[in-house]
Amino acid sequence: MLPGHIGFISLVFSLFISLILFFFIFQDYKSESQAPSLKVYSLSFLQLLTIIISFFCLVLSFVISDFSLAAVYQNSHTTKPLLYKISGTWGNHEGSLLLWLLVLSIFSFCFLVQSKYTPKKYRLLTVLFQNIITIGFLLFVIKTSNPFLNLFPVPNEGLGLNPILQDPALAIHPPILYLGYVGTSIIFSSALSAMIHRFVNPSWADSIKIWILTPWIFLTLGIMLGSIWAYYELGWGGFWFWDPVENVSLMPWFSLTALVHSIIILKKRDTFHSWVLILAIITFTLSMNGTFLVRSGILNSVHTFANDPERGFYILTFLFLLILLSLIIFFIYQPKDNSVKSFFLFSRETAISVNNWFMMFFLSAVLIGTIYPLILEITKDIKISVGAPFFNIIIIPFLVPFLFFMIFGPKLKWIKTNENLMSKKLIFNFFLSLVFSSIIYFFWGKTTLLNSIIFLLGLFLLLTLLFEFLETITKKNKVNIPRIISHFGFGLLIVSISLNTIFSVEMDINLKIGESYKFKKYELKFNSISGKVEKNFNSLLGSFSLIDPKGDISYLKPEIRIYNQPSITTSEANIKTNFFYDRFITMSNIQNSEFFNIRFQQKPMMIWIWISALLISLGGILSVFRQKD
């Protein structure tokens, strides 16, 4: 119907505009003028506008349930709540790529407008590279993943969106994550352009910093939202599974985090040029790679999304060409570091290099763990999976030196530090943390020494930062508040996760109605079950009472939902949250039996894990605003 047609025409139109824009950028590039011409501005704007129209048309088609479009038919249903009709737009491959394209053009346009204090040729070339990426994706969408594909005859009713995806956190997770992924394209384009124009210097670092922080903030939030969703929707009560699809979003985060740190060296000390450029290229490659791996369906993951080898092939070819282009540019225009700025061992330069080393280590470990199964499958036709044990063994021990450097690194000064880092406060903090962690280690005793050391260092980091923060407020010291907040968030994350692993209580049991079960001073009773009919699903609501070791009774009501369209059964966890712990219960029915499968968990500090992720990104947000001053 109409919106679908307009959407498609608008998309094709956008491709033409992009090609014309390509031509005008070249023309403008040769001209003598000081700023890009109005043509470039207006064409960029038109490019953005046509993509917005196209995207809006697709959303509209979902809202009015226009089943003449295949994408709507396959992923929507008339009885679905409005929010999930809208989020259904990007809950599928075709729509999510249109969203990718939308975010890409928003970023390109914002860059063009925001970068007015940088050299003209550098700006134009950056926009040109962005335009190449846009054209690539436009072709990809139109050719292999057209969301406006028509169906005939028009079906009366859609197939519905997978109920597991009908969830508020997952409704906003893809847009936020894409703002992170796609945002890295600007870093890539501008790095290539700056290289060609010999503009890799502190003033470039200053102008690009905001474009590094923005995707970093969104990527952090996007990963967190995905994790929250997995926590309550998948019903396992964990928040990170080392699933390939999760790893794929974590890898660009590591390199982006390294970049957030090393760009500071470039800005303040005018060194590390090549390394910053390599990181910029790696980050975008990993983001594209993420799209490729998830969308091609190569990954053997718990997130089995629809897939198509042709699409994977296209993205892979496109990615290959982009990497080739960037490598050629890198080897031709590689910055000649004539002025290697020397620095001493005890300096902030060293501290940041150490941070980057660790980021690269974590990145490589995750990369190897994620792609090794793929390589083995292709070369030897053996199917394996690499799970949590591998990542835990390889990453957790390295957190010890990492946290240590995170405590002392930021205290070091540029070039050389002569002062003694050991202050009385620091020693006091250390002993306080030591006391706490020893109590946990010796009295509860069900944890490993390694976990206790990590907890100790995490706590030490928290206390140190807390003191720094208090000093800043009282003395108005010139200390970097955003850094303190982000690092504090990370320390809190480590402490929360340690406490979570040490003090979790969990049990799996099969119960009939009326039965009760005792475990570790807890008693769980299965009282009753009741049925309810909702708009697009039927629900079975269980009623449980839990008597905890103190004798307090709490009531828990997990739910089983049987969705009509598509007909899928899901468990809705019932989670009781407070500041100290989450109580988490799920139930599922077992075929041919009166038993219900019950999973109960008491997970300490859960809310603090989410809060710490928020703090990490809050630091980034503050840093963006501080820049403007």
Add this chain to the structure above:
Amino acid sequence: MYGKKVKFRAAFILLVLISLVLIIYLSLKTLEDNVVYFLSPTEIQNKEEIKKNEKVRVGGMVKKNSIKSYTNYISFILTDYKNEINVTYSGTIPNLFSEEKGVVAEGTLKDKNYFIANKILAKHDENYMPPKINNSLDSK
């Protein structure tokens, strides 16, 4: 003799190389011990020897009328329509787990006919089939 700067550079490059080798060595070494192989019931039957403590994943279909449940565990038969294997499992049962549907179980083999699972993997997609079953169904 070489200047100070050159020496520093050489040391730096050496350091990077050493850490690179270290990373790859450590990762591969850990991988070796922590890899979980994915097998079908037929592949288990054809295996020459069975390591009792080795973690494996078995994929197949849940046989009709084979699920039996008890307070602490359930049992069922997993089949690839050529061979089958008995599975016992205690833990969370995903909703998509039902008879005549695909399933992937992770655990250890007691012998060729008996598998003790400690994890059943939930798949988001109701039409999901373990990859090897898909292949063997196609080839039928």
